[in-house]
Amino acid sequence: MLYQTIAGNPLGLSDAALSYLTLALTAEQAHLSFLQSLGGEALATNFYVPEQFLSDKTVNVTTCAAAEIAFAGAYLAATRRFAELGEPRLAATMAQHAASEVEHLTLVRLCVSSRSTATRSTSA
Numbered sequence: 250m251l252y253q254t255i256a257g258n259p260l261g262l263s264d265a266a267l268s269y270l271t272l273a274l275t276a277e278q279a280h281l282s283f284l285q286s287l288g289g290e291a292l293a294t295n296f297y298v299p300e301q302f303l304s305d306k307t308v309n310v311t312t313c314a315a316a317e318i319a320f321a322g323a324y325l326a327a328t329r330r331f332a333e334l335g336e337p338r339l340a341a342t343m344a345q346h347a348a349s350e351v352e353h354l355t356l357v358r359l360c361v362s363s364r365s366t367a368t369r370s371t372s373a
Contacts, residue, residue, distance in 0.1 A: 250298060250313050251277065251353075254361065259303040266360035273353040280346050287339075310362040317354035321347045 251274040254260065255267055262270070301308040324347035331340035 250296070250302075250316060251357075253298075253303060254309060254313070260306055260309060260361060262360060269356050269360050273356050276349050276353070280349070283342070283346075306361050310357060313357040313361070314354055317350050317357065321350035321354070324350060 251270055254262075255270050255274065258267060298312050299308050302312055303309070324343045328340050328343040328347060331337075331343055
């Protein structure tokens with residue numbers, strides 16, 4: 250989703266916002282590479298987003314925020330499971346990835362949304 254938001258800049262974001270989102274996308278690619286190095290495989294190759302995703306900032310933020318929250322939750326669940334399995338280094342890495350996802354959530358809210366949308370999204 251970050252790639253579509255960045256590519257061609259359909260939402261008219263500032264250069265700074267595009268830079269921040271590009272850094273977030275780079276982190277996502279690093280997460281994927283790490284998980285694949287452990288034998289992880291993608292469970293899905295296609296994702297569907299609302300039709301207005303690339304034309305409506307509120308739809309974009311809401312959709313990206315939902316994904317980032319889900320990713321953070323998955324990494325936190327993995328943190329607990331690796332700790333239970335006696336794998337402290339993997340647990341720590343998953344916790345770091347969860348923190349990174351929350352940073353991405355903040356970046357999306359700040360870079361894409363208007364001030365009023367970011368306030369509403371945060372209070373939900």
